[in-house]
Amino acid sequence: MPVYAAVAVSVVAGYLLGSLPWAYLAARRKSIAIGEVDTRIAGTANVFRQVGRRWGVLVFAGDAGKGAVAVAIANLIGAEDALALPALAAAMAGHNWPLLGLSRLPGGVGLATLAGGCFGAAWLIALPSMALGVAMIFILRNTGVGAGFGLTLYAVLGFVTGLDLLLMGGLAALGVLVVAWAKVRR
Numbered sequence: 001m002p003v004y005a006a007v008a009v010s011v012v013a014g015y016l017l018g019s020l021p022w023a024y025l026a027a028r029r030k031s032i033a034i035g036e037v038d039t040r041i042a043g044t045a046n047v048f049r050q051v052g053r054r055w056g057v058l059v060f061a062g063d064a065g066k067g068a069v070a071v072a073i074a075n076l077i078g079a080e081d082a083l084a085l086p087a088l089a090a091a092m093a094g095h096n097w098p099l100l101g102l103s104r105l106p107g108g109v110g111l112a113t114l115a116g117g118c119f120g121a122a123w124l125i126a127l128p129s130m131a132l133g134v135a136m137i138f139i140l141r142n143t144g145v146g147a148g149f150g151l152t153l154y155a156v157l158g159f160v161t162g163l164d165l166l167l168m169g170g171l172a173a174l175g176v177l178v179v180a181w182a183k184v185r186r
Contacts, residue, residue: 043108
C-alpha cells in the first residue's frame with residue numbers, strides 16, 4: 001500500500017476509534033449524565049471524580065487504547081514513526097468531536113488518548129512518563145499540568161534515547177495543543 005494511502009486509511013480508522021465515547025458509556029451505566037456534572041466534559045478526569053475511581057480507570061484504559069490502537073494500525077499498514085502522528089491526531093479529534101451519535105456532547109480533552117498514542121509509539125519511555133504524569137496529577141490536583149510533566153519527560157527520554165525527533169516533536173506539540181485546548185474550554 002502506498003504511504004499516502006496508509007496515512008489516509010489510518011486517519012479514518014483513528015477518527016472512528018476516537019469517536020468511541022467511553023466516558024459517556026461508563027457514566028450512563030451508573031445513571032449519571034456526565035455532560036451535566038462538574039466540568040461538563042465527557043472525559044476521564046470527570047468520570048474519575050463523578051462516577052468513581054474504578055470507572056475512571058476503565059475510561060482511561062479505553063481512551064488510551066484509542067490512541068495506542070490508532071498508532072498501531074498506522075504502523076501495521078505502513079505509516080510508521082512520524083507518519084503515525086496524523087492517525088493519533090485523528091483519534092484525538094474523534095475523541096473531542098465524536099462522529100458516532102451515541103452522545104450529543106463533545107468528548108474530553110484527549111489527554112488519555114494522547115497518552116495511549118505515546119505508549120503505542122514508544123512504550124518503553126511512555127511507562128515512566130505516564131507514571132510521572134499520574135503522580136503529578138494526584139499531587140497537584142491538576143490534570144493538564146500533571147500531563148505536561150509526563151509529556152516533558154517523554155520528549156526528553158525520546159531525545160536522549162535517539163528516537164525519531166520528528167515523532168517526539170510532533171507528540172510534544174500535540175500535547176501542548178491539548179493542554180491549551182483544555183484551558184480554552186474551561
